Amino acid sequence: MKTFLDFEQPIADLEGKIEELRHLSNNDDINITEEVGRLKEKSQRLLFHTYDNLSPWQKVQVARHPERPHCVDYIDELIRDFTPLAGDRQFGDDKAITSGLGKFRDQSCMVIGQEKGANTSERVRYNFGMPRPEGYRKANRLMRMADHFRLPIISFVDTPGAYPGIGAEERGQAEAIAKCIETCLTVKVPLISIIIGEGGSGGAIAIAAGDQVLMLEHSVYSVISPEGCASILWRDAGAAQTAAEALRLTATDLKKFGLIDMVVNEPLGGAHRDKLGTINAVGNAIEIALGNLKSRNSGDLCAQRRKRYLKLGEEITE
């Protein structure tokens, strides 16, 4: 069962019609086959046009699409010998952060990612991709381990934000995030981060302050969710669409502001229409990003990473 987003209704209608006609045409009716071909072409054109002109709010919906490839899909496809590693050695293991050792195209590496889950029971298990302090402390521990063994780190970012709960606050959510950011900016190994869906605020940057930050074309990265921003600044959660526009949270915007390095194009109609195509495109982009860092030695890496963040927000002098 395919999930269509609201704005995809015309496409859904066309695809429905195509299906209907296909059922009718058991006996090689030439007219129906022609009609199906025509409609298919039309639906492709419509899909192209729709996805070429997505509004920021529509991108938010695509970024949150339940069938969009998630962290575990990337790991399954791109990471060989994946060996999950659990726990923060202090309190527990947070499933919202999936992490472990593995091989990316023959390179041993540490993988850290946020996982939202693909169905209801998974989403509950992964806490909808909202990490608790344990998750960030696990990420912190594993980034340090990667540094110790000189392994590059790849982080997949997909979270609505860090979990706003009582226990999370008690156990120092803010401190856990701050320490995670600090570690991102201290390790002497390459750190590649890819925003694959939602880059939700501090919960995202905690594992995304990397040397090279990549973003999928229709993913979003923001300081606050459009709903949250709308309810604070517009005093109306219904203004989310307007807030999404004002926040400039699309990959194109972030690239323009120099906050990310690379936009990875998605297949026609978004990542959820071609998971494998998307995953491979991300894989190639990671390889390029790692290649870009090859010439830097370990001391350079950290210094240049810091330099990159130090200038974000500086006045551009002519």
Place this chain on the structure above:
Amino acid sequence: MNWLTNFVRPKLKQLVKRDVPDNFWRKCPNCEYMIFHRDLEANLSVCQKCGHHLRLNAKQRLTMLFDEGKYHRVELPNVLLDPLNFRDQKRYTDRLKEARVKTSEEDALIVARGEMNGLPVVTAVLNFDFMGGSMGAAVGAGLITAARLAVAEKTPLIAVTSSGGARMQEGAISLMQMPRTVIAVREVKEAGLPYIVVLADPTTGGVTASFAMLGDIHIAEKGALIGFAGTRVIEQTVRETLPDGFQRAEYLLQHGMVDIVTERCDLRDTLIRVISLLMQSNKLDDGVPASYTLRSS
């Protein structure tokens, strides 16, 4: 406190209520006691009736911290102005203008240098009066300036935080101030100099989750609200009532997130004590941190 403030004022208050401008009296947000502004000032904005710590603006804060209330302001660099061309119900540029008129400051962070009990320090204070002390590019740039000054002059850095978090009007650029400020305080730490955070009411969101939680020592003011997520968001998420004193300084102390909770009247002395204890070996070597005095061959 004297008999006059204790006994005469409540009656007086009722008499003159209508004729006296509001800013002569402030109602304690905790016990609703009406406090005369001079008494409030003399008592570091702490309610003399219930001990509630009212918020201080950045200038009041600097005055109470430095010797004889004297300090030098440090000029901060210009930053991108309204990079997003952001507009909600108001233009961001208009909000900035209003905040600048209201506070006579350029942005939410004020950096000053001066002495505390004769010890030179650099202090970075967030001004809650300026757009809720929110962190945008200017705050990030200011903290870098403060950190670099502390390193250059081999002094401790004290950050006093009170902030609603990131400045939404600067979008992802405000988010990037989290790593930016983390690097700033890292430079102080890597130079072997103390980085002390004073957490004042309220410290939340992206500020807490970056430089405010990375101090060598965390000193929280009594009763200050300190946390990552806002209480309303948490209530909506967990659908249960929050425990008593949740996200208050004392609660954070209990949960191991801060070293010291102090009353405002003890804050300066506590800071002086901590800094002089930490800086002892730095001082012996002419201000050069001990770990950096090894002879290079």
